[in-house]
Amino acid sequence: MSRRFTRGALVTAAAVLALGASACGGAGASSPSSSSATPTISGDRPASTAKLSIVTPTNGQIVHGTTAQLKVSLKGAKIVPATSATIVPDEGHLHVILDDQLSSMTGSTTQLLSNLAPGQHLLKVEFVAADHAPFDPRVIAAAAFEVAS
Ligand SMILES: [Cu+2]
Numbered sequence: 001m002s003r004r005f006t007r008g009a010l011v012t013a014a015a016v017l018a019l020g021a022s023a024c025g026g027a028g029a030s031s032p033s034s035s036s037a038t039p040t041i042s043g044d045r046p047a048s049t050a051k052l053s054i055v056t057p058t059n060g061q062i063v064h065g066t067t068a069q070l071k072v073s074l075k076g077a078k079i080v081p082a083t084s085a086t087i088v089p090d091e092g093h094l095h096v097i098l099d100d101q102l103s104s105m106t107g108s109t110t111q112l113l114s115n116l117a118p119g120q121h122l123l124k125v126e127f128v129a130a131d132h133a134p135f136d137p138r139v140i141a142a143a144a145f146e147v148a149s
Contacts, residue, residue, distance in 0.1 A: 025097070043139050045136035049090045050077035050127045057123065057145040062149055066116050070096065072109040072141070079107045084130040097124040106131070116147045 055071040058062060077090040082105060096103045096111065099121055104111065113123075127139040134140075 021039050026144065045134065046087060046089050046129070047141050048077060048127060048129075048135035049094065050092070050135075051075040052125065052127045052139050052141045054123065054125055054141045054143045055141055059143040059145070061143075061145045062148050063116065063145055066147070068113045068116060068145065068147070069106045070111045070113050070123070070125070074109055074127060075125060075133065079096065079109075080130055082130055082132060087129040087131060089135070091128045092127050095126045095128050095132075097126065098122070118149045120144065120146050 010101045024080075031046075051074070055073050057068050057070070062143070069147060072094065074094075077092060079093050080091045082093050094106050094109070096113075099111065122142065122144050124140055124142045126134060126141075128134055
């Protein structure tokens, strides 16, 4: 089993995330008179059949030490390598976002979060399509937890 989520892919996904965030803020600038003949590349994302939730850490949990076990429940979809440009509603992978920073992309529903600083943290996990971009509506779960020394 080779490790397919390379550093380069991670950087690409971070850029995609950043683009998505800015696109969300500045939408609606296009002229209504523009023809619909132009094919859209980034629009019209499919909906997903996935149901995602964070099992641990639980929302409000206090974690002792510098690590926390992330466990995700994913139903209605399966995880595939992030190498395909073919977008299927029930196939994708997970983006783990800690404190609004993309922490990892993973094909696993369990992961040890390490090097956690003391204090409050906001954890988000998103099920994204094989091209790293979100579904519409987004399949995302969040949990806030606190690291106590
Ligand atoms: Cu990704």
